[in-house]
Amino acid sequence: MKQSAIKFNAQPADVHMPTYNYLAMVDPTYTFTPFGERESHSLTPLEFNKDGVVISSNMVERPLKGQLATVGRLILLVLSEGDSKSDRQYPVSDWFHGFGDSSVDWAPTFCSTDEMPSPWSATDEFYKYGPKFKATDPVKPIFGCREWGYQLYDDMRPYIDVTSYAPKTKSHPHGTYIRPFVGWARFGDRKPVIGKDADTWYCLYDCPAGDQPGPIPDIAQWATRSGWPVPQRPTRAPTFPDAPGKQGRYVTSAPAQATGTR
Structure with missing residues (x-):
């Protein structure tokens, strides 16, 4: 997983600018190979102080700070090397507020992209909480x-x-x-x-x-x-x-x- 992130970040800047994969910059704390998988899986925790600065060991020279960024209707957690638009950003996950009273037991929460509802949720077989997902x-x-x-x-x-x-x-x-x-x-x-x-x-x-x-x-x-x-x-x-x-x-x-x- 980390090697894939390193390869992604090594691509020409115009391929992924302004975002990079944070997994290339943080070492996992535990790695194992699940049943039926050829590649190992890694647990890569990010720990923050109360100012939002990443305190987990990482390979970024400048302090990484967690920020909530709005992109259209989405709210994303990103790690940023600074406050300038030209500074590297590392998207981590989406912040989902849920559906009001019907979701108070589990929301708000951080989700991956394939867990976020969209206008295509009813027909998207990869959307985990939709009717087309095959569990x-x-x-x-x-x-x-x-x-x-x-x-x-x-x-x-x-x-x-x-x-x-x-x-x-x-x-x-x-x-x-x-x-x-x-x-x-x-x-x-x-x-x-x-x-x-x-x-x-x-x-x-x-x-x-x-x-x-x-x-x-x-x-x-x-x-x-x-x-x-x-x-x-x-x-x-x-x-x-x-x-x-x-x-x-x-x-x-x-x-x-x-x-x-x-």
Whole structure:
């Protein structure tokens, strides 16, 4: 993923100006190869201070600052090397306010381009929350920004499960995979990011009890240690499609009895 970003940024300036791919400038904190994938996937977190300056280690000589930029009807989070229009900008994601009262459980949230509604949503097979999206394809990322937002805002939920839950097929017999996703958090949030790929659970970020990112040998034991419920599959995926699609829900079992500390 980082190598692809480096190649993109190396193209002639008129190909991608004024934007560049930020993944070329930031090192991932965890890398693994998901089931059925030839290339590895990387977790690349961006951490900011309260002035909006990126404090994650990066290769940009000037300070990078997060800004919300308006492009037409879209609001984008971009990283900028300065305030001039000629300064390099690195788009990160879209800021989506949702649909009012019907989306208060999961919005506002940061989304990728294929998760944003548009005038073509009703016929776009790549739009994750539209009627034409095929959630039966295990290669596609089925987990998305709305599912992230819901779990982030739910104060009773101790972690964020980024698993793409898909039907089982001959080529993908597990039905649980980690696919590319966009996540975010507010100052003070501290929820482990976990996911199941094939038969293995992983803690990807902000792991409890000082654990480093990596495989979780026993998810029940991992959850019990902190007094948390074992993660359950949501009732449908994607869980929060556009109306009139049927909404799903996240099932939370009874919390386990803690055997250690967070």
